[in-house]
Amino acid sequence: MANNLLKIGFIGGGKMAQAMAKGFISAGLSKGESMISSCHPSDLASAKAFKELGAESIFENVPVVEKSDVVIVSVKPSIVPIALGDIKKAPNVNADKLFLSIAMGVTIKQLEQCLPNQSRVMRVMPNTPALVRSGASVFVRGVKTTEDDVKITKKLLDSIGTSEEVPESLMNAITALSGSGPAYIFVLIEALADGGVKMGLPRDLAYRLASQTVYGSAQMVRDTNTHPGILKDNVTSPAGSTAAGLHYLEDKGFRSALIGAIQAATERCQQVSGS
Structure with a gap:
């Protein structure tokens, strides 16, 4: 070299x-x-x-x-x-x-x-x-x-x-999580912005706020080495708007849907690789 x-x-x-x-x-x-x-x-x-x-x-x-x-x-x-x-x-x-x-x-x-x-x-x-x-x-x-x-x-x-x-035994699950994961996050950003637009925000502002919110939240998890559940609790005031929003997500199976997406993607990787 x-x-x-x-x-x-x-x-x-x-x-x-x-x-x-x-x-x-x-x-x-x-x-x-x-x-x-x-x-x-x-x-x-x-x-x-x-x-x-x-x-x-x-x-x-x-x-x-x-x-x-x-x-x-x-x-x-x-x-x-x-x-x-x-x-x-x-x-x-x-x-x-x-x-x-x-x-x-x-x-x-x-x-x-x-x-x-x-x-x-x-x-x-x-x-x-x-x-x-x-x-x-x-x-x-x-x-x-x-x-x-x-x-x-x-x-x-x-x-x-x-x-x-x-x-190598972890590669299928990793592909499903970090390989396919950006697509899930792009859908999340799009949905957050759509919600903002529904409630009256201009589209370009909604996308800027949604993308920066995801970026900043991810950086907090990575850089503070704090469990995401604790960071979530820190944002959630008693009887506040965040608590109301989180309850709606739980009611609609938000966590379950993401877990299921990783499982489905992993199983598809296993089919493709024959492992």
């Missing part, structure tokens, strides 16, 4: 890959000219996005591996065997690299089977707030990974939010 900058390659150049690349550059871990991405020849938008970062963008996978220290596998799950198969079949390719896969549901075992024997693999689950460097990522180490690989993985993922190492 010249000048301590990682040479990072992306197999697949979609929105998440672009978000990760921008985060790595912003954190000073790499530069655009130290990056290379590959995408399908029809995906001109992704190619353009990486070129605008100063990165090389091509339509072949093998050169991405040859020119990189770390390779981010960011294609759809069904494409993983095809994309990585190019690397395994290529003669004389030095695949003694660290591969980080963000392909949903593709296990460490499947990834290692698709790559040359010397490859070191991490399975990673980021989420879309990585786009604003506020992602919640987890990772699972493969058989051949080293402690240095873990440090590099954490450094990369922490540049786009937070990261934690987890056992």
